[in-house]
Amino acid sequence: MARTQAADYDERRAKIVHAAAALFAARGFASASVAEIAAACGASKSLIYHYYPGKEDILFAVMEGHLAALLAAARAVPDGPAPDRLRALAGALMHEYAGAAARQKVLLNELDQLPPERRARIVAEQRAIVATVEVMVAEIAPALPPRQRFAAAMLFFGMINWTHTWWNPAGPLGPDAIAQQVAAIFLHGLHAS
Amino acid sequence: MARTQAADYDERRAKIVHAAAALFAARGFASASVAEIAAACGASKSLIYHYYPGKEDILFAVMEGHLAALLAAARAVPDGPAPDRLRALAGALMHEYAGAAARQKVLLNELDQLPPERRARIVAEQRAIVATVEVMVAEIAPALPPRQRFAAAMLFFGMINWTHTWWNPAGPLGPDAIAQQVAAIFLHGLHAS
DNA sequence: CCTACCGATCGGTAGG
DNA sequence: CCTACCGATCGGTAGG
Numbered sequence: 001m002a003r004t005q006a007a008d009y010d011e012r013r014a015k016i017v018h019a020a021a022a023l024f025a026a027r028g029f030a031s032a033s034v035a036e037i038a039a040a041c042g043a044s045k046s047l048i049y050h051y052y053p054g055k056e057d058i059l060f061a062v063m064e065g066h067l068a069a070l071l072a073a074a075r076a077v078p079d080g081p082a083p084d085r086l087r088a089l090a091g092a093l094m095h096e097y098a099g100a101a102a103r104q105k106v107l108l109n110e111l112d113q114l115p116p117e118r119r120a121r122i123v124a125e126q127r128a129i130v131a132t133v134e135v136m137v138a139e140i141a142p143a144l145p146p147r148q149r150f151a152a153a154m155l156f157f158g159m160i161n162w163t164h165t166w167w168n169p170a171g172p173l174g175p176d177a178i179a180q181q182v183a184a185i186f187l188h189g190l191h192a193s
Numbered sequence: 194m195a196r197t198q199a200a201d202y203d204e205r206r207a208k209i210v211h212a213a214a215a216l217f218a219a220r221g222f223a224s225a226s227v228a229e230i231a232a233a234c235g236a237s238k239s240l241i242y243h244y245y246p247g248k249e250d251i252l253f254a255v256m257e258g259h260l261a262a263l264l265a266a267a268r269a270v271p272d273g274p275a276p277d278r279l280r281a282l283a284g285a286l287m288h289e290y291a292g293a294a295a296r297q298k299v300l301l302n303e304l305d306q307l308p309p310e311r312r313a314r315i316v317a318e319q320r321a322i323v324a325t326v327e328v329m330v331a332e333i334a335p336a337l338p339p340r341q342r343f344a345a346a347m348l349f350f351g352m353i354n355w356t357h358t359w360w361n362p363a364g365p366l367g368p369d370a371i372a373q374q375v376a377a378i379f380l381h382g383l384h385a386s
Numbered sequence: 387c388c389t390a391c392c393g394a395t396c397g398g399t400a401g402g
Numbered sequence: 403c404c405t406a407c408c409g410a411t412c413g414g415t416a417g418g
Contacts, residue, residue, distance in 0.1 A: 028305065030223035034397060044408055046399080055397065108358075109302050112221060148374065151366055155375060158355025159348040165301075166347045173344055181344060189378030227417065237388055238418085248417065 013051050015041055017065060020058045025102035029059055029110045059110060060118050066103035067125045070096055074129050082139035086156075087183040089133070093160055094175035094182075104164050130157065141190045156186050206244050206254075208234055214255045218295035222252055222303045252303060253311050259296035260318045263289055267322050275332035279349075280376040282326070286353055287368035287375075297357050323350065334383045349379050 019040035023032040034055050038045045052058050073092040077085050097104050111119055133153040137144065144152065159182045167178060212233035216225040227248050231238045245251045266285040270278050290297050304312055326346040330337065337345065352375045360371060 026305070028221065028223050028303075030221055031306070033395080035395095045397090046409085047407060049398065050405095050407065053398095110221075112219070113224070147365060151360075151371065151374060152378075154355065154359045155352040155378060158353070159351040162347065162351030162355055167344075172340060178344065181341065182348060185345075185348060185379060185382030187382075188384070189380075189382035191381070226415085228415095239389090240387060242418070243387075 012041075013061075016048060016051055016058065017061050021062045021066075021102040021106055024059065024062065024110060025105040029055075029106070029113045056114065056118075059106070059113060060122075062103055063107050063111075063114075063122050066100055066107050067122065069100065070129060071125060074132055077132075082136040083183075083187050086133070086136045086140070086187065087179070089136075090156075090160060090179035090183045091176055094163070094179040097160075097164065098169035098175045101164060101169065104161075108161060108164065130154070133157070137190065140187065144190070152190060156182070159186070205234075209241060209244055209251065210254050210258060213251045214259075214295040214299055217252065217255065217303060218298040222248075222299070222306045249307065249311075252299070252306060253315075255296055256300050256304075256307075256315050259293055259300050260315065262293065263322060264318060267325055270325075275329040276376075276380050279326070279329045279333070279380065280372070282329075283349075283353060283372035283376045284369055287356070287372040290353075290357065291362035291368045294357060294362065297354075301354060301357065323347070326350070330383065333380065337383070345383060349375070352379070 016037065020032075020037045023036055023040060026032075027036075034048055035045055037058070038048050041048070048058075052061070070093065073096050074089060077088045077092060079085075107122075111122060114122065130150075130153050133156055134149050137149045137152045137156075138146075141152070163178060167173070169175065209230065213225075213230050216229055216233060219225075220229075227241055228238050230251070231241050234241070241251075245254070263286065266289050267282060270281045270285060272278075273281075300315075304315060307315065323343075323346050326349055327342050330342050330345045330349075331339075334345070356371060360366070362368065
């Protein structure tokens with residue numbers, strides 16, 4: 001039987017992942033050192049290695065945790081007509097990004113730093129979210145050839161995901177304002193295609 | 194007085210920048226080594242340092258060269274009604290990206306690896322291209338509040354720039370097909386806003 | 387334009 | 403004899 005763990009085991013893991021996300025976002029995965037992550041946690045490097053077997057495992061934890069939140073947000077979109085679902089998804093994603101800018105940036109920029117197997121798992125989860133949008137596109141624009149359905153879905157994610165380069169969640173345009181503008185452009189644009 | 198230079202001086206610099214762009218795109222700036230760049234050029238590490246004072250200067254050259262091409266493409270868009278200019282710009286950018294996928298990826302992913310002054314210069318050049326789209330937006334949707342004009346322009350670039358994550362230039366959808374779809378969605382979407 | 391190196395710092399692990 | 407953690411240092415490699 002396993003013996004007792006530190007009472008705050010999960011809390012500590014979460015703190016490490018959080019600090020790592022901020023560092024990886026600011027300086028890049030390869031440039032940020034484990035020593036910096038440890039310092040940001042007020043702990044020793046050995047403590048980090050007690051909780052994670054390696055630096056790369058921390059990167060994977062950052063991405064997996066963020067993707068799990070995105071998938072949950074996508075699944076929480078209520079049933080209804082496709083345009084409503086798309087608006088709801090845009091809003092849910094923008095709200096998720098607003099509170100997780102660092103994790104979002106890491107997910108988008110550091111995928112190549114993962115070994116093939118783990119990268120494939122992340123990509124598969126991303127594709128699951130994309131697939132939900134492809135279904136909406138098929139419903140909104142039935143005349144669109146299947147080949148362009150995927151492209152259309154990716155143009156939607158382009159508008160949404162690119163926001164991390166220019167959008168300030170604390171600025172005058174909140175997550176809902178951006179989500180509405182994205183959904184409006186996409187829905188009217190698709191309909192006219 | 195300056196002594197003579199190698200006859201193929203510019204050619205060699207271009208080769209270094211090209212090899213570096215491929216390496217930086219594939220492994221990231223921090224993870225790619227100068228030794229790898231040298232090997233890709235069939236040269237020694239010292240040869241690289243003869244042509245560029247440091248690794249970061251090579252990164253800057255990759256970005257500057259690519260942005261110069263993008264700016265030239267943007268300036269080559271002929272005068273006319275804003276919708277026509279936007280369609281032409283989308284096509285010009287997609288054609289530029291099609292032949293420079295590695296440079297495009299480096300420009301989008303490694304900006305943080307540049308020191309503040311140089312990063313500011315790159316950002317300023319990017320903003321110049323964005324400004325041309327803001328002018329088009331103002332012409333297409335005069336009712337749109339100025340504050341949302343910038344956001345709309347960035348949503349356009351989101352669709353365009355995000356293509357580097359999913360689009361295969363050699364696939365069934367060529368640069369013109371993507372550009373047309375982007376322009377159609379954006380123009381119809383904006384008009385209805 | 388190369389080989390031979392340097393100061394520094396990396397990710398990861400030893401003993402206690 | 404366990405888990406949780408520390409100070410110190412390992413072998414190897416980075417940019418220059």
